[in-house]
Amino acid sequence: MKDTNFIRNICTIAHIDHGKTTFVDRILELTKAVDLRQMHEQFLDQMDIERERGITIKASPVKVIYNYTGQEYEINIIDTPGHVDFSYEVSRSMAACEGAVLIVDASQGVEAQTVAHAYLAVDNDLDIIPVINKIDLPNANIEETATEIISLLGVKKDEILKISAKTGQGVKEVLDAIIERVRPPKGDPNKPLKALIFDAKYDKYRGIVVYVRIFDGTVKVGDKILIMSTNQQYEVSEVGIFTPDMKPTDVLGPGEVGYIIAGIKEIGHAKVGDTITSATNPVAEPLPGYREIKPMVFASIFPGLPEYFEELKKALEKLKLNDWALTFEPTRSPALGFGFRCGFLGLLHMDVVRERLEREFEIAVILTAPNVEYKVVLRNGETIFVNDPAKFPDEGEIEKVYEPFVKLSIITPTDYVGDIYTILQNERRATLLHTENAGKNRVVMYFKAPLAEIITDFFDRLKAVSRGYASMDYEFLGYEESDVVKITILVNKEPVDALSTVVHKSKAYQVAKKLVEKLSELIPRHQFEIPIQAKAFGRIIARADIKALRKDVLAKCYGGDVTRKMKLLEKQKEGKKRLREIGKVTIPQEAFLAILRIDEEKD
Template sequence: MKNVRNISIIAHIDHGKTTLSDRILEITGAIEPRKMRAQYLDSMDIERERGITIKSHPLRVFYKSKKDGQIYEINIVDTPGHVDFTYEVDRSLAAVEGAILLVDATQGVQAQTVANTYKAVEHNLEIIPVINKIDLPNANITETELEIEDLIGIPGDEIYKISAKEGTGVEELLEAIIEKIPAPSGKDEDKLKALIFDAKYDKYRGVIVYVRIFDGSVKSGDKIMTFSNKQTYEVVEVGAFTPEMKKVDSLNAGDIGYIIAGMKEVSMAKIGDTITSAKDPTKEPLPGYKEVKPMVYAGMYPGIPEYYEELRKALEKLKLNDSALVFNPDHSPALGFGFRCGFLGLLHMDVVKERLEREFEMAVILTAPNVEYKVVLKNGEELLINDPAKFPSESEIQEVYEPYVKLSIITPPEYLGKLMNLVQNEKRGTMISTENAGFERVVLNFEVPLAEIIFDFFDRMKALSRGYASMDYELIGYRKSDLVKVTILVNKEPVEALSMIAHKDKAYTMARKLVDKLAELIPQHQFEIPIQAKAGGRIIARSTVKALRKDVLAKCYGGDVTRKMKLLEKQKEGKKKLREIGRVSIPQEAFLALLKVGEDENS
């Protein structure tokens, strides 16, 4: 075991983690040159198209050290960099002894660099700082060195400089991993203790669990037990990621690999659970992970109502692969049966929708996202509400609390004024502090309502700072707020799927934009359709979809004007009657009008 090393690669989004994994695969000869392709570990189409990592990817390589000539087994976990997928980073760090902290020489230390460094320190990991992209003409190595030194206190001459694209300095980094990262401390002869840090569903082999073996060993034919539900299984296959799944004789203490044990149900594999021997179980489980709490909620409905059951099965399979996804059955008068889903952010929501469409061929309708509010009723009851349709009437409410986040923005000083204006004046944020973050870098700390940053904040921040600013946020709790429910009435009938919760100061502006947008999206009918927004017991905005009108005066030429008046009155009566009995068909795009309101605000 002294020749085993387990590491995770952590960084801000787009700093070159996956490219570094590619070079390590090439240098160690884990992949034949003819099979090699860029972003090798990004197996999903969405990851390759968008150039982002969504899932952590484990990988085992063997490297012969130049210093002592011995062969070392290095298990690497490549992690995502986007703020929405930090839970993947958490899980990866719990399975390793060390971390490579990768920083882009052209971008310097950014928000997720700081957040991920703190996570690695919390897990007591050995950190190797690395500056990447030194081959680029605009690389600023000296400044980046100073920023890293300021962040973790490691002097500049101990920071490794590499170009993951060119392969410069990668061999020296592999030698540093062997030298600086401690070997795992478990023992093969101890009772089996394995941490499930990820899992995926295979329609032919059932549930495949990704594990880190802390103590003991496991091989095919062994009887194992999951700690959370005390279910026992017989191991069918164990293997490692080389990077493809490759069957091995056994997984021993310190190894990272996979176990197939005939688990048929998605719910049987709980991420963070401990696997032990069924014959001689360990008494204490491994610490596992804290539960991931969704930040954003949205309604998800099948495009065709009969596919409700298929959507449920697809979501269950996705949840195994993505433990942060939460869903509960829901019903909407406008959209039928569906689910209320919880996501970590808008990118997470977008990725889930796209994966459902690609991997399960499910067409889904998503309603506009909301956050979870805490409502205290006059009778003392406390409710958690993430669906505006379920928001109580004003007469029942004592107080409403909304979630707040601590928002950190790292930016060059010239964009300071614009970003402060965006957060404080437009997004109801409060400035807490500013700090210096090395040369030409400032950290702004705010407290902001979560609802204000889930829609369009990231895009606005990038636009105002020409792409230089980066952000990270964490939930800090609930605060009392002046919120109202805005109900949309179409043809005097409330449509709950279009309701929203808004701050009193912004309710009119948002309602005005929404009714105008709906008037554009709802097609004309044979009768006039009033679209109204109601808040606080009164109508605060209205827009009208004009009726389709037949030219009844076409046949009326010449003669007295009373003939024309008579025909128009007759038409008017008919339209009035139709309005009472007519039904309005609302297209699917109308349910996403709330998102379009946010987009229009920026354009």
């Protein structure tokens, strides 16, 4: 059994694109954990989407062996995402560690997610090793970045390490610091098994593979285990570690991070945050697990063809196993048939789920525009939560509507403060709470803003107005009373509930006009004219028409009386009218996301 004094468990945390995954690449090379012939950039980013977008989406564990002063140490590293939408992955990873390497880009300095992740690490009582990365860049501002880290963490200047993850400079010193500064895990191999499930994935041949951190006891092949929340028993068929590929071992003991395969077939029987213990000698209390995550953004997902509904259900269940922040429940749309109303942590999370469904499960899906969850007090005194505009009650039934608000923190160079303030105050209904100095020529702006105004295109607007220098983070504050109205879209006089949206009354006419115009561009022309209408306040408030595809029925008329031509045109007109009554309008996928694109300029 391994001595826990020679084990270290750490996670890497940083703002997006500050070099966490590249840093782990250099550690894999330095410790020779991966054959150089197999080595490539972003090695721990296993998904194609991660490599293409250059971002980490899933936390990835790996075990390396490092020789420090003649003694071999086992270091378990969990590489975490940096985007605000995946902060849940970070909090889960921290529960399996005793230390964290906080990486800050020398050219960018401390940014919004750096602050959020640092506070999260402090809350989890982790030993934090601050690291300044990209010191080889010509525009690296090492001294200023060090001052910001000292202000954030209260550490001494000589505790901050300086590295270049790209060249490998200083990485060995970080590994030394992990051994010296991060406390070893505690645990008793003689106590009953107590293991935390921090992730899981579905294998079609072997069932569910659970990723665990062992706190007490041991687990080996043949052991009978118990999953505490479901009270289900299983026999272990394989245990192993991540090198970073799954590698079977004889036994997993206290302080170790690894995986267990035990023939678990039911997806609901292996919940992330659950505790695994011995079936013959169980522990009395489970581990605290994780706080329940609350989705911020909601959208409906429908299969491209109605007959693939069951396949979509199975795909979402398997995806949820690997992405516990995803929530879904069945829904039905008259226009699109049966599908699922899904909850996401943000727009990037929503986009990644759609792409994973299409790539990993080969299911074409239709995704509706995102919405937030409103709290509605009805005239009969009942309070309901509505996250689907199609189910939003009629105005006559509503007493009050409350919408979710967030505390938005933006770190930006002082040059862009005015523009950011103007956008949030004038366009996004936000209120400035206060500002703080964040070092040389940088400030932190704190706003109270409606979540609905932040989730659509705000991140892109912020990056555009600040030339990419500003960064943002937000946390949920609560619900506040608001004046909102539902806009129902009618295509060919038939309501399409999947195109409905809820907006603030002050923006209703503006949004309705832009929405019908955008839809008229996105919906292809048919053999008949298609009116697109937006309805709110009990009446039609905007309209656009898609002209019919017309056949030249006069082509064969070379002469003769004009009445002959008039008769042919009248006959065509009657046919178009009849077609409009019985014709079916084909609405493409892009139309369902038109709400995200109404601010785009027309070509």
